[in-house]
Amino acid sequence: MRNIKIAAVSSITASLLIGAFAVADEPIRVGAATYGLQGEFMQLWSNSLQRHPAVESGQVEVTVFDGRYDALVQNNQFESMISRQYDAILFVPIDADACASAVAMAASAGIPVVGSNALCNTDQLAAYVGSDDVLAGEMLANSVLTQLDYQGNVVILEGPIGQTGQIDRGRGIDKVLSEYSEVNVLERRTANWSRAEAMALMENWLTSHRGQIQGVIAQNDEMAIGAIEAIIASGLSVNDFAIAGADGITDALTAVKEGHMESILQDADAQAQGGLDVALRLVKGESYQPLSPIWDEYSELEWNDGQSELYYVPWTPVTLDNVEQLLEKRAR
Structure with missing residues (x-):
């Protein structure tokens, strides 16, 4: 019992x-x-x-x-x-x-x-x-950049500043980005592992960078889902974006099944x-x-x-x- x-x-x-x-x-x-x-x-x-x-x-x-x-x-x-x-x-x-x-x-x-x-x-x-969070960051960046043929504009959603997940996944992402000069990072901010905060940030970015964002590198799945929700709320097609997150939470598994994002299971x-x-x-x-x-x-x-x-x-x-x-x- x-x-x-x-x-x-x-x-x-x-x-x-x-x-x-x-x-x-x-x-x-x-x-x-x-x-x-x-x-x-x-x-x-x-x-x-x-x-x-x-x-x-x-x-x-x-x-x-x-x-x-x-x-x-x-x-x-x-x-x-x-x-x-x-x-x-x-x-x-x-x-x-x-x-x-x-x-x-x-x-x-x-x-x-x-x-x-x-x-x-x-x-x-x-x-x-x-x-290994450095490896996770590399996998996330490669996932998005592969879909973009290693060129274009991306935004990065980070975890709480100062947590090792944010630090080390960021290192892995930066390692991959440093190898591709044709990839431009338009925005990079923390959403604190939060779906709601990520949605708010993504809504702002979609307005301030209208038509320019092709990829979303999210350091966790909650934030990736928040970005997807912002894209849908803005009347845009999720299929026009390359999106990746980490953790393998249930909603992310469903989103992978629907072809809306890629994820790695922690x-x-x-x-x-x-x-x-x-x-x-x-x-x-x-x-x-x-x-x-x-x-x-x-x-x-x-x-x-x-x-x-x-x-x-x-x-x-x-x-x-x-x-x-x-x-x-x-x-x-």
């Missing part, structure tokens, strides 16, 4: 009882500090933790914290987790630099912190389970459940063996007895050949 409750610190607690390993008097308590739960990807990531076998067994209790896109809120949540003596913390920071003080507090209290999805610029993370299950397995290895020691099925799904993702500092989950290009399968999996 699954019980989900909202905690007083804007969190969701999942406590589930079945037995996956030796029964303990008290469950291992893991805090999962997300940058925010507004977008679908972090919701997928958080829900995946609830399906981890160790959580479903009742041996682990996971509390998911909504950081509300605010580094100070995340810092305060770390203080709460430390005072409540959590056994481990999974961390998806909103700011690559501001997060370091929170990790340092936890390290001083002897609580291991495993990064997931977004890196923190500190050497005190116990490990990191995520995907595996929320692998990042979340892989991160939890690594955290449990840190808490329980060498006797712990990973329980998530994700380690068998990716030959590139080696468990290495939970000792690696960096685990990179591969990106999966969403294509007409695999999109139906991905949508079916999402519907389960």
Whole structure:
């Protein structure tokens, strides 16, 4: 039986009882500090933790914290987790630099912190389970530029300034753009991973650069969908634009199926459940063996007895050949 409750610190607690390993008097308590739960990807990531076998067994209790896109809120949540003596913390920071003080507090209290999805610029993370965002940026840029035959005008929608997703995907995009002098970037601004903000920006750009925009490089799918909505609202045809985003959220999968955009899937299950397995290895020691099925799904993702500092989950290009399968999996 699954019980989900909202905690007083804007969190969701999942406590589930079945037995996956030796029964303990008290469950291992893991805090999962997300940058925010507004977008679908972090919701997928958080829900995946609830399906981890160790959580479903009742041996682990996971509390998911909504950081509300605010580094100070995340810092305060770390203080709460430390005072409540959590056994481990999974961390998806909103700011690559501001997060370091929170990790340092936890390290001083002897609580291991495993990064997931977004890196923190500190050497005190116990490990990191995520995907290569520089590579994602390269894939996004190449996706759009290939459709444009490597010439024309593009706009770039970025994530929250200072988060590693924004920084590293931007590096990958810039690396590709530097190779093609016939591609012109008309606008480049943050929409904070937000569909609504991206729609507003794109509406303004379509007016100020009327008839000039051919491509949209969006650092995530929410913003790509926002751009599509702006194009439709402006009475234009989506098929006249080359659009790409990252994450593989449900609406993006549907848009790929309809031929409106391209996307690359970032595996929320692998990042979340892989991160939890690594955290449990840190808490329980060498006797712990990973329980998530994700380690068998990716030959590139080696468990290495939970000792690696960096685990990179591969990106999966969403294509007409695999999109139906991905949508079916999402519907389960």
